Amino acid sequence: MRKPAVAAKGIYVSAWKARGASLEQLIKLLNDTELNAMVIDVKNDSGQITYDSQVALVNEAGSDDTRPIADMRGLLKRLKDNNIYTIARIVAFKDPYLCSVRKDLAMQKKTGGVWRDRKGVAWVDPYHPVVQAYNIDLAKEAAQLGFDEIQFDYVRFPENGDKVDSEVKFRNPQKLSKPELIASFLEKAKTALPNVPVSADVFGMTPSVAGDMGIGQEWNRISPIVDVISPMVYPSHYSHGALGIPHPDLNPYAMIHRALKDAVSKNTQLEQQRQSAAKVRPWLQAFTASWVKNHQTYGAKQVREQIKAAKDLGIDQYLLWNPGCTYSLRES
Template identity: 55%
Template structure:
């Protein structure tokens, strides 16, 4: 028997960190709690379905159990962890990686993106993705999201809610299961709309998008159209990592060396897009960017990112009136103090 619908919490001014599943257990988790206790950080984004397609907690979703996606439970006491976060006034966000899902592609190959020969397609890193046109894939991810909301997460954040990058090249290599002749942005919007309807007021919804979506006038071949996504979620989180921008973007020769400049220009464009949207839509997503708190050693030239560089990014956005932020470090090691 279902209990009464949970009222969504009051909107928070989120200042958060990414917490991998491995960082959500043991002494590492205690250290991260301490970081939040000692700073103005107030939010954790916790992996509950990660980049490999593994579900990190003991899920009761039928298909998760059928394919064994939670056969390696990392966070054994998720519910009590969420209760601890609540008691401490820490806002909790469940990160769900959606369409990059090598595990589901392997276990249910009918859902995988196929190449023109009918075999499983892989991206340039050898990773299989599921076909975003498959509505069974939508429902699988939405069931996990609903469960996360029922467990007590304040918000569900969808990551890789897109098609693989290098869209033109991919389109030449694959055949999508697109009987309804939808465009890529329509698919992404359709998924988010259904998620919002199914989750209702149990939790807020957010979506991670490519940094350049703030400035691009199209979906960049990956289905991420800023205006369409903004209408379906409460928060939109462009990944504004300076290291991910190519030389010359916004007139900046070495983006990784100039965090303030990159964030300032990206947020300015995002604000402009939102102002346009507000003329026709009363409800649009708030901007809550991801910032870089890692050193991109693979970028030439690059700099070692520390507290000062993180603060430069925060300051640049604040000057445009955007105060919320999330910090990304894949190992959950932060310089923010």
């Protein structure tokens, strides 16, 4: 029987911060605040596995050679002893490491060779059955190790979908559309994980648009499958005037309220159609986007404004993202 997902108020924790003094500081933060959850990298943005894995393809590829978390079971016990809900983050289809050692699993150019995005990063082909099995095997292992929930990030295709489609030869004999493939993968993952909640991260605009933006993420396909859906509604990631909000980074309350209002509306429509709908647990901004022209420093005040915007819509859970894993919830 699948356990229900906890109403998590969580933070992102990289594998490098999930140890030593950094870990103790983060545990203290959770003990001193209303926070109750940590999202911990199991497979990170580089495609590296953060602990000593027994998954066959991990060992074949050497994906866990760095393994910054020496004792994952011990870490999870330490967090459980502090009543911390643990979420395993698995970066699914952006996997430059696996592409470097198993080029046959990478997205391939129509002209031959491994395709790379505009930043030079290689992605695995989401259609490839070995790629799907790899991510699901890691999820199953994370659940067996004791994680309370499995979260899939980058469960999508690369951006600039039309350009990608013109350049990439996908391994797609079934002729599935991108949204069909993403939904199919999540269905397989959920079936393979009968005892833990499954969550998926989606683009912040996903609740507000009708299509998949060329990346395969359609709210109305994903929400009925997973237990929790986490739109990444970082104000800094919206363009000027997006959803009617000028300078989104300067208006965190308004931006979050507007974006999540669309998420609530989409879920209500699903429920009216007698479909299930995932719990909404947004990713909120806890970092300063200094590269944005009209930006501000994000501290406790800006984080609290976002939390309030979600709460005012009846959403009493959230995740905070800061790549450096430094968080402030108390206004000075």
